[in-house]
Amino acid sequence: MTEEMATEIGDPDVQLMLRFKDGDAQAFEQLFVRHTRAMINFAYRFVRNREAAEELAQEVFLRVYEAAAGYQAQARFTTWLYRIATNVCLNEVRKPCYREGHFPAKSDPPRDSDARLSDRSVPMEPDRNLERQAIARALRQALDQIPEKQRVAFFLNKYQELSYAEVAEVMKLSEKAVKSLIHRAKETLAERLKPLLPELWKP
Numbered sequence: 001m002t003e004e005m006a007t008e009i010g011d012p013d014v015q016l017m018l019r020f021k022d023g024d025a026q027a028f029e030q031l032f033v034r035h036t037r038a039m040i041n042f043a044y045r046f047v048r049n050r051e052a053a054e055e056l057a058q059e060v061f062l063r064v065y066e067a068a069a070g071y072q073a074q075a076r077f078t079t080w081l082y083r084i085a086t087n088v089c090l091n092e093v094r095k096p097c098y099r100e101g102h103f104p105a106k107s108d109p110p111r112d113s114d115a116r117l118s119d120r121s122v123p124m125e126p127d128r129n130l131e132r133q134a135i136a137r138a139l140r141q142a143l144d145q146i147p148e149k150q151r152v153a154f155f156l157n158k159y160q161e162l163s164y165a166e167v168a169e170v171m172k173l174s175e176k177a178v179k180s181l182i183h184r185a186k187e188t189l190a191e192r193l194k195p196l197l198p199e200l201w202k203p
Contacts, residue, residue: 013077021068028068032061035078038160039085045155046089047098048140056092060085079169082160086152086170135193142192150185153178 013034019027036057043056063084074080092098143151149171156167157178164182168175 011073011076013081014073017064017068017071017077018073021071028065031064031077035081036061039081042082042085042155042160043089043092045143045159046093052092056085056088059088063088075169076166078162079166082156082162082170083172086156090148090152138193139189142189145192146185146188150181150188153181154185154189157182 013031016027016031020031039057039060040050040053043060044050044053047053047056060081064081067084143154146154153167153171156162156170157164162170164175164178167173167182168178171178173181
């Protein structure tokens with residue numbers, strides 16, 4: 001996709017990035033406002049610490065800022081942005097402290113990051129709340145243990161709500177490969193969560 005093609009199809013984020021490339025600082029501020037929450041939520045999935053996630057999101061936008069001069073509209077802006085975010089987050093969790101299982105002290109997740117695991121707006125019995133917390137904790141632990149590519153594909157599709165095609169663009173893989181990664185991730189997670197959710201596997 002050329003810059004002309006990207007402009008023609010009307011991707012507003014691409015247009016903002018091109019304006020920033022031409023020296024419009026306000027265009028960068030608009031991109032930051034539009035995408036910062038999504039970047040924090042995405043980073044939180046990797047590091048499970050709000051402060052660390054916010055720092056990683058800032059690192060993502062620093063990379064965007066630094067790359068402006070050489071930016072070319074060869075894909076949707078979000079594809080390019082998530083590619084940067086994925087690299088930043090993977091570089092972080094590849095550090096020895098993460099590989100040895102020493103995650104930073106956990107903090108409350110950013111808004112919306114765990115919306116699909118629990119709905120805090122609905123009153124819940126104490127036992128049910130504890131059960132949901134146990135399931136969420138087991139899910140996080142299981143996600144930490146699945147292969148890296150499966151984890152990235154799962155995060156992008158399940159939590160960031162990117163389509164298979166969009167995940168394929170971000171990861172530079174075929175759509176078939178992405179579907180396979182996500183399928184294997186779901187199979188592994190289902191198996192590891194089975195003891196906590198036996199009713200889902202009743203004959």
